[in-house]
Amino acid sequence: MTELARSELDEAALIDPEAADPGLKHFPLARTCPFSPPPEYREFEQDRAQLVGIPSGERAWALARHEDVRAMLNDSRFSSDRFNPGFPMLFNDGGRGRTPKIKPSLINLDPPVHGQARRSVVGEFTVKRMKALQPRIQEIVDTQLDAMLAGDRPADLVTALSLPVPSLVICEQLGVPYADHEFFQTHSSNFLDRQATVDQREAATVEMRDYLSGLVAAKEATPTDDLLGRQIEKLRAEGTYDHDELVGLAFLLLIAGHETTANMISLGTVALLENPDQLELIKQDPGKTLDAVEELLRYFTIAEFATSRVATEDVDIAGVTIRAGQGVLGLSHAANFDPETFAEPDRLDFTRGARHHVAFGYGVHQCLGQNLARLELRIVFDTLFRRIPTLRLAVPFEQLPFKHESSIFGLHCLPVAW
Template sequence: MTTTEQLQMPVARTCPFAPPEQYTKMREDQAVTRVDIPDDKHAWVVTRHEDARLVLNDRRFSSDRFNPGFPFLTAGGNAFRRNEQRSMIGMDAPEHGPARKSVLGEFTVKRINALRPRIQQIVDGLIDDVLATGGEVDLVEKLSLPVPSLVICELLGVPYEDHDFFQEHTSKALRRTASFAERRDAIERVRDYLSDLITAKEADPGDDLLGRQIVKLRGEGTYEHEALASMALLLLIAGHETTANMISLGTVALLENPDQLAKIKADPGRTLDAIEEMLRYFTIVDTATSRVAVEDVEIGGTTIPAGDGVIVLGYTANWDPAVFESPERLDLERGARHHVAFGFGPHQCLGQNLARAELQIVFDTLFRRVPGLKLAKPVDDLDFKVDASIYGLYQLPVTW
């Protein structure tokens, strides 16, 4: 096996239900490990749960993608600094707080609870179509992608009839195997699309998130077209890719653990605990929480120099045996809400309440209405996204 001193990040998953062996070895060997990253650069990897939460909640580590030391894990990623409008995900205090606060009200528990009837309606309609189709269907195409895509489109005010366009291009932008030019082109196409949509809304703001943001920010005198386009891009990608992949992976996990699925069927009140465990277990966005040190910081006896990139490896943090007993065991009653699958600190996932609601409604409804659901292929034959920045499944063939 490659030694950690020579390890090239990121490492693809080889087992669908476990971190790469190299990641586990890093956590076992030392708190912080120096690794190579694309473009002949290096960074430090933090692998333990306590240290991960420290980095993600400490102002000595910056989220600024324009900082020369920020660690990009795809070749050519550094060139995005010259092309990207600064977005909320790449802001630090004091700039980050007001940007996040401006849209936070759209994702409160109260606001998401008000959306639940509509999410239920969407899920029921899609499952109606699945049952009407009969035979073998691809659950990614028929349910996993459409649910969060429809919800985020309605929330933002993006026409759902354009979903094929943005799903195609966001998928390409997230593939690590795509060239820098392909990824940049994909992102720019989606950004241009959203920019044009926002231009139309500026003349006639509707009662949707983008329209409300235009009215609100204009009233405050802080409205910027490009800033809203960047936020829309972030919310559109994060709002459907992550949840879609968790629906697919969670379905596989439940079907592969029928004893635990039976407990959820018997008591749907357990579903939320099961979701927290599945989020911990899969940690689908395992290297997205990168930072750059803005001053020298010591972690576990190792000094990370100012200006060096830091990668918080959420997958190994969520499988840290010092925090999660027998982490390799999928225990749907664990209720592991202290996981870092949604990040931690000021940049913790803005849409986590929405994601939880969508997952709960999908799992409860799917297994109630399609009790005989089963995989149409063995797990080892499924097409997992080992080449993507967000882990999941390209297809999930099922029957019942």
């Protein structure tokens, strides 16, 4: 097909869905193997940009090559505003529009507002502050493993370790009572479930908002020595404090702070058990664990569609012109398996040096909590396999229940024995 013919077909598809190529892919696509991107992504190695269908019935562009995804994420002409009508949402809102139930915060903001908001809180996630947190994270991991070792076998690693560790850490950091963890874990799961109804998603969002609004209000009356309390005092002193904005930030950090790391702990454990040669590398030399963490982040890319955007003006990229108002899916999982960037991408290789992956995004919206996630994962994997060197799966790998329906890939449960 000539470039002109392809361009005409692409433009027609955006206007009239019936004009689309009968081979049009409809997103999100399922992983047929937990250790690989959807097989359809292989086609993107030849066709750098494709029009795809999304649940709203609209069309969006999908970019899959590492260089194209990074270029898009580093281009200010692509917006992160999820309330822009052209933003490619991967769930159907039932035609109810995009009125936010939570005030936009960080992930939805564009420069210069985004930069101002990020600078206000970035000091909470510096390498220096993470180093100060290390002893407490180690204590949490050891306490959870003590309880698991004293309990029944087999154990569910998700409920015994994967969820409690990051949940406790982010609760303490934010100043959220961990006693309420079942409430926010349940509601965040419903919020992230692409199969949930519109009513279920809205209910989860509203109840989480109301819970966090009450928590923030209590801290306004008596500021506490935690992230939320410090933000209240800092922003009040600057004259920029906004209750709803802090609720939005708390919503984002609470969900992102436990869901992503929890799923990476579970998936990383499975990958280590299924690749004993790689596990042996970090058992013999814990200094290699950070390299292992980077490779595991690349390998799973669990929050792939956090790199979706909408064009605010016409942009030439990946051999096509993306028009203002068109949505773009930056397929970070495909980018992290781009053979031109990562040789033999299907192979788990802790020696490859994979720090240039885009599992944490790229550009101004690169994950705020990435230093914390790396620290938690390193401590968990080192401690888990040091204290339980005979850890093994308690069910066949094929029986593991993976979260194919969630916006953040992971495991519902992980039965293990030793």
